[in-house]
Every structure is written in C-alpha cells, then in structure tokens.
Amino acid sequence: MQIIQPHYHAIARTAQDYERMAMSGVVAVAEPAFWAGFDRKYPETFIDYFRQISEFEPTRAAQYGIRHFSWVAVNPKEAENPTLTREVLKHFPEFFAKPTVLGVGETGLHKSTKNECESLEAHVDIAMKHGQLVLIHTPHLADKAHGTKRVLEVLAGMNIDRERVWIDHVEEQTIRPCLDAGYWVGFTLYPITKCSPKRAVDMLEKYGTERILVNSSADWGPSDPFTLQECILEYRRRGHSLQEAIEVFHNNPCRFLGQNPKFDIQPIRVEPVGERITA
C-alpha cells in the first residue's frame, strides 16, 4: 500500500528510517519546521535550518525513492522573542519559491501567551498573502483544550481560506470544533504522549475520513514513525478495505497538500485488472 507521511521531522531521524519507510510503502514525507530542543537566538540559524529541510533533506529522501516536502515557521516555543520572529518571517518568501516548500508550519501555540498568539497571527497572515498552506501545532497534554480554543479564536478573527489550514495534534476533546469550523485536522501518533493508533482509528470511525490526516511526527524525542503503519494495520484489522485505507493514508494527504501545486502526487484507486488466473 502506498502511504504518505504528512508530518515527519526527517532531520531528527536516521537513514534507516527512510529505508524502512520506503520498504513499508511510504512514497512521500512532509517536514514542518520544528523546535530544536533549545531556543535559537539568531535568524541565520533558522535560515540554515530552512535550507537544510528544503534543499538537503529532499536529496537524502530521494536515495530511498521518497519525495520530501517541507514547511517553514518559527516554532511556537520560540515566539517569546518577537524581534527574532519578525526577522525570520522576512525570509519566508524566498523559501516559498523553493520547489518543495508547501507553506507555513508548524506555527501554533505552546502556552498560548500573547506573544505566541501574535506570532501565530503573523505566520497565518504571511501564508495567506503568499497563497501558502498552513500547518498549526496545538499544545500537548494539560494545555490541549485551552490552546486549541485559542487557536480557533485567533483564526476566527482573520480572513483565511479554512480548507487550506490544517490544525494538527487534535484528540478526542478537540477534534469536533476544528472540523465544525471547516479546517483540516491531524492525528499525531506517539508511543506515549499523544494519540495512539487505536484511538486514531476510533476517531476515524466516529467522525469519518473527510478532512482528516494521520501522521506520526517522529522527531528527536520518544517517537516512532511506524506508529503510522500500526494505525493502518489497526484500521485494516477492523475490516476497512484497502481502498478506504488508501483514502485516509494516501489520498487525503494528496487532497490537502495538493492544494499547493508543488505537491503533485495524485490520489490513487486500486482496481482488479480483470485477468483470469489459470493453473
């Protein structure tokens, strides 16, 4: 089965992950800009990071036959430095011109501070002005419900095309308002701290598959890119067809990411070829 991993922090992972993902059917990954584990001080550090994910990483993925796309953003955890954020934002348009950059992300909220909300608004604003897609991070654990509510409040005050915005890391308590407001949503599968493969399938069964993306993020912390394949297995074990799985794990990423014409992988349909097999 062909799979698209729509949220994957490749620079934190080994080549063996690429190799095993390729062997399991992954044909493309999309890498949002991420927190480095410490707060960066200089705009140039971000610029080089964006160069790494938009220029170098596609070449590494290509060695395994995987297409690599990316996003640019100042991480919400670093939004407490508004001067830095403004300086980095000035460089976004040069990356929007790169052949594999799909938009702005992951922006969003961490502790939902005033600076974070202003940074989120500035990120979404520049994305909309340049016709880019948006990927929004929502906080984890205790801040999840409040942070997601604040994200929706910030977005509600802006003139945006909601179908071009993906609110990520939703869980059972936050999915409905995001879908009801017309956004795409993402389930992020982690071994412990976020959604699990089984819970993701529960939500697919409850809410349907429209405007839903499933990813395993997979960063430098405790995480596993193959939670995505675990989720596919769980989905299939519950009796959902191969085509239904393809719709969720391949075609939905095509539908959302393909709103940016640089993402040119098309939705697929499996059909019997009609040949009779004789012994």
Place this chain on the structure above:
Amino acid sequence: MLAPSQVAENYFLESRHQLLEIAAYLDRYDAAVARSGDRNGQAAADEKKLAVIRRALQIVAEQKPAQERTVALLELFATV
C-alpha cells in the same frame, strides 16, 4: 531505588497513556454496541468481561489496598 516523587513523575505519562487506552476500549465497545443492533445474546458474555475490567479499575483506584493492586488484578483476571 527511586524516591516517591521520582516514581510519581517518571511513570505519570505512561500511566496516563494506559488509562486513556482503557477509556478508549470502553468507548469503542459502547460505539460498537450502538452500531450493532440485535446481538443474539452476545451482550451477556461481553458484560462478564467488561464487569471484570470495571472491577479491575476499582481495585486500581484503591488508595489503601489490602494487598498489592497487581496481585489483586492478576487474581481477578484468573477468574475469566
């Protein structure tokens, strides 16, 4: 050996995760029941298993158990 606060901190997220999985299991069962309609007597057999899970959750929640919770659960699960 870990200090009490280390135990509480180190295994909190793992325990949270495991409890969420149990909650999702029970929600999944309720959703399946709501979808399935007439169940030809299967409900009674299911209920026996679910009653054990609910009893297990009570044991887990006890603040001052008479014996170790793990032992009590293993003995409980040996009955099904």
